[in-house]
Amino acid sequence: MNGVTREGLEQPAGAAKSAGAASTVPTVAREGLDLWEVFVRARRGLSHQHVGSLHAPDAEIALRRARDLYTRRGEGVSIWVVPASAVSASDPGEKEPYFTPARDKDYRYPTYYELPKEVRGL
Numbered sequence: 001m002n003g004v005t006r007e008g009l010e011q012p013a014g015a016a017k018s019a020g021a022a023s024t025v026p027t028v029a030r031e032g033l034d035l036w037e038v039f040v041r042a043r044r045g046l047s048h049q050h051v052g053s054l055h056a057p058d059a060e061i062a063l064r065r066a067r068d069l070y071t072r073r074g075e076g077v078s079i080w081v082v083p084a085s086a087v088s089a090s091d092p093g094e095k096e097p098y099f100t101p102a103r104d105k106d107y108r109y110p111t112y113y114e115l116p117k118e119v120r121g122l
Helices: 059-070 092-103
Strands: 034-041 048-058 078-083
Touching: 034 059, 048 059, 059 078
Parallel strands: none
Antiparallel strands: 034 048, 034 078
16 A cells, blocks of 8 residues: 655555654655745845755645755745746856847946935945
8 A cells, every 4th residue: 555655745555664764755756746946035125046946746845845945944034936847047058149248238337327426335
């Protein structure tokens, strides 16, 4: 008979733990589990930072696992979990053609702007 772990994952038949074994997540094939990217906001007013990835069958369990893995010491106020398949990224090998046009737009840099004397701390 298959057992269900506390995380809601089904253990394969014959994978039952002995009575003295620690209750950890079993090493199950990643079939049926999606890869999720985890972002944590440390304090209000700060942006979310990518802290890692995890496998989970759905968003609710991914959020719980992210909480358990990445905020064990209460270091976060907000967690985002995003399916890795929903993330679009540039290819590091395409760095030159992708980022070169931005260097031609000097007006994006503050070197041509003069700040009034009243503005301090910038």
